[in-house]
Amino acid sequence: MDNDTRTARWERHVDVPLGVASLLYLAAYAVHVLGAGLPRPVHVLCLTVILTTWVMFAVDYAVRWHLSGEGLRFVRRHWLDSVVVVLPLLRPVRVVRVYDAVQRRGGAARWPLQARVMVYAGLSAVLLGFAASLVVYQVEHTAPHATIRTFGDSVWWACSTLSTVGYGDATPVTLPGRAVAVGLMACGLALLGAVTGSFSSYLLERFARDEYGEGPPRS
Incomplete structure (x- = not known):
């Protein structure tokens, strides 16, 4: 073997x-x-x-x-x-691998590639956002001059960071909190790019199929 x-x-x-x-x-x-x-x-x-x-x-x-x-x-x-x-912090993302394994039972994926990417990116964003909210709340809520005092503040901060909006009303002030923020910003950019690219690809495939009666083969 x-x-x-x-x-x-x-x-x-x-x-x-x-x-x-x-x-x-x-x-x-x-x-x-x-x-x-x-x-x-x-x-x-x-x-x-x-x-x-x-x-x-x-x-x-x-x-x-x-x-x-x-x-x-x-x-x-x-x-x-x-x-x-x-x-x-990244450990909960392992759940996405389990979801992928379930989807592939029977030897083939049940959904098109674009749909799988969007679902996996969405699951990853939820899990990462929740885990990051917990970490930042733990290290920030007792820090001097902190703007993240409650878990709700931390969740709001994680949502605005993952979506790359960054309102600035809640920001980490500790070194661990800022380190998590940098990682979450990078993940947010990657996940947003994956979802946007997959959705654009899906629309192009649908338009091609509607116009020409066929489209590129699904992965």
């Missing part, structure tokens, strides 16, 4: 468990950040879940690295997975 087949078999087995772990991580982190008045055992449980999910992602990364046989090239080729292991 070659390395590609072994890696593919491993990924098929762990995609759903890691997707569930991503949601558990997000839920545990949300409870830990927003449930300040909850009993200490609840926070200990949340931190345990957060640590356990990190171990699961680290083990998955190590196993796929070993099965690839690529050495350091694996880190460059799978840079997003490498970043996810280091930055928990």
